[in-house]
Amino acid sequence: MSANTTVQGSDAVPADGAGPLAPDIGPRVDSGAAPGLSPGSTVAVVGTGTMGQGIAQVALTAGHSVRLYDSAPGRAEEAVAAVAGRLERLVAKGRLGAAERDAALDRLHPAAELAGLADAALVVEAIVERLDVKQGLFADLEKVVGDDTVLATNTSSLSVTAIAGGLRRPGRFVGLHFFNPAPLLPLVEVVSGHATDPDTATRAYETMRGWGKTPVRCADTPGFIVNRIARPFYAEALRVFEEGGADPATIDAALRESGGFKMGPFELTDLIGQDVNEAVTRSVWESFFQDPKFTPSLAQRRLVESGRLGRKSGHGWFPYAEGAERPEPHTAPPAEAPARVTVRGSLGPAEPLVELFEAAGITVRRTTGDGYVELPGGARLGLADGETSFEYRKDDVVSFDLALDYAAASRIVLSAREGMDPDILAEAVGLFQALGKKVSVIGDVPGMIVARTVAMLADLAADAVDRRVATAEDVDTAMRLGVNYPAGPLEWAARIGHRRVCDLLGALHDRYPTGRYAPSLALARRGFDEGAEEQS
Incomplete structure (x- = not known):
């Protein structure tokens, strides 16, 4: 099988569970503790697909000599030419000088066999996502490279621990999960297997920093951090x-x-x-x-x-054939805005809406209550909390979804029970339209869309931190840089309030008692601590 047959499992684009005994990923360290590779050292890349070429380009522009190897005859030479073409395009765009390009190309060479990688200080593998193939490759590499060579896999779906399981020196093995395209996306997950030496992980981490990347430390868990x-x-x-x-x-x-x-x-x-x-x-x-x-x-x-x-x-959820029309989101027709509303209690993360109502010329009366907007017709308008409208027997309730920033949001989503009085629903629609928002009305969905998504992201993030998969800082960094989230899930949960997130998931768990929505112990603990702080 050709080493360039790359089938990466990551679903991030430019856009064995680690438990209490997971390896200690440790704190961030200074570069002096275990410095990265020196720029003059040799880096080898095995696998010459898109990812392999991208990793080679990153190492090359960081000043390393780079050897490219592929088991298929001629592929390494083709990859060298492809990387040269990438550099040429950078020169044409003014992002790289001609002299720098020439110097880089002098450091780039194909390797006809694995023995040609013998002097590499780091070997990064980017081949097919098959455990047996990767294990065989590294067993062969260990026979030709020095004992101090760092061996790394770019796997996104296989266990780093398992890949290194048959090695004579598994301590020098680490995961370096780049995101595609590697030259453009800054994130690299530095994954420690159960046998990875701390110094190896630190050396890899510092090397990635030297390459201009933003590395995050991660234990060997399914999907690592991002996936x-x-x-x-x-x-x-x-x-x-x-x-x-x-x-x-x-x-x-x-x-x-x-x-x-x-x-x-x-x-x-x-x-x-x-x-x-x-x-x-x-x-x-x-x-x-x-x-x-x-x-x-x-x-x-x-x-x-x-x-x-x-x-x-040519077709998935949406059609992509030439001339195909994309479906448009449901947008409610114009409705008259109410002249006044009553805000009962605090709206929590939706509190900025009060100022927006007032700025739109809507009279706002504040009073005590459970945290909702009362419309002139008597209906309650509340932030999605995991309840459904049909469960409220006495009140007409319309839910609105969470927004990252209510002032910047261009659309607000509402949810109401089937058969609700259309005049009541029109009041809620008109209220948000008065703020300049498009309004979508969906079915009676518990937890709505954004709120339940963010709550679940926060739950998995908190659980990962407590299981020592990664630090809270690295989790939020990984999700912002790896999949371009507008905020890290832990940062977002703190902004919403951990107790509110926990309550929403608890309500969803009552409606779907499968365990899917049961708040993790990690999130529940944060909610409890938050409540204790408020009472102290």
């Missing part, structure tokens, strides 16, 4: 769709225009490839022994089985 914690971004959207709460275009619009995400999950999975995204989800779910928090979607499975894989097949 583990990102699952709810897709899963909750699919759940809302499967239950008939809203269509893909409206769900995407909610997460983009209210949640602040760059892309919605349906358009993003079309870009990634439905087969790739579904395979990553299934891999993480199976690696966590079918934990319900990671359960795959039947709707996505059927889409893959139908051959609708997204952009690459």
Whole structure:
């Protein structure tokens, strides 16, 4: 099998569970503790697909001599030419000087056999995502490189520990998970297997910093940081769709225009490839022994089985053939805004709405209460909390979704029970339209769209930190840089309030008692501590 047959499992684009005995990933360290590779040292890259070429380019522009190897004859030479073309384009764009390009090309060489990598200080593998193939490669590499050579895998879906399991010196083995395209995206997950020496992880971390990357430390857990914690971004959207709460275009619009995400999950999975995204989800779910928090979607499975894989097949959730019309999100027609509202209690993370109401010329009366907006017709308008409208027997209730920034949000999503008095619903629609927002009305969805997604992201993030997968800082950094989230999930949860997030998930758990939404002990502890601080 050709070493350049790269099948990376990561579903991040430019856009064995670690428990109490997980290796201590440790604090950040100064570069003097275990410095990275010197610029003059040799870096070898095995596998010459897109990722391998990208990693080679990054090492090359950092000043290293680079050797490219591929088991398929001629592929290494082709990759050298391809990297040269990449550098030429950088020169044409004014991002690289001609002299720098020439110096870099003098340091770039193909290797005809593995023995040609003998003097490498670091070998990075970027080949097919098959455990047996990777294990065989590193067993062969260990026979030719020196004992102080750092061996690294760019795997995104396999266990770093398992890949290194058969090595004579597994302590010098580490995961270096780059994100595609490697020259552009700053994040690199530095993954310590159960046998990785702390000095090896630190050396790899500092090398990545020397290459201009933003490394984060991570224990060897399914999906590492990004692909583990990102699952709810897709899963909750699919759940809302499967239950008939809203269509893909409206769900995407909610997460983009209210949640602040760059892309919605349906358009993003079309870009990634439905087969790739579904395979990553299934891999993480199976690696966590079918934990319900990671359960795959039947709707996505059927889409893959139908051959609708997204952009690459011409059709996924949306059509991509030339001239095809994309579905538009549901947007409510214009409605008259109420002249006044009563705000009862604090709206919590939605409190900025009060100032926006007033700025729109709506009279606001403040009084005590449970945290909702009372409309002139008597209906209650409240932030999504995991309840459903039909459960309120005496009051007409309309829920509105969470927004990253209510002032900047261009769309607000409302949810109401079927059969609600249209005049009541029109009051709620008109209120938000008076703020200059588009309004989407969806079905009676508990937890709505943005709120339940952010709550689940926060829950998985808190759980990962408490299980010592990574530090809180590294988790938030990874999610902002790896998948371009508008805020780290832990930062966002602190802004919303951990108790509120816990309560929302608790309410969802009551409605879906499968364990999927049960708040983790880590999140519950944060909510308890937050409450204790407020009372002290």
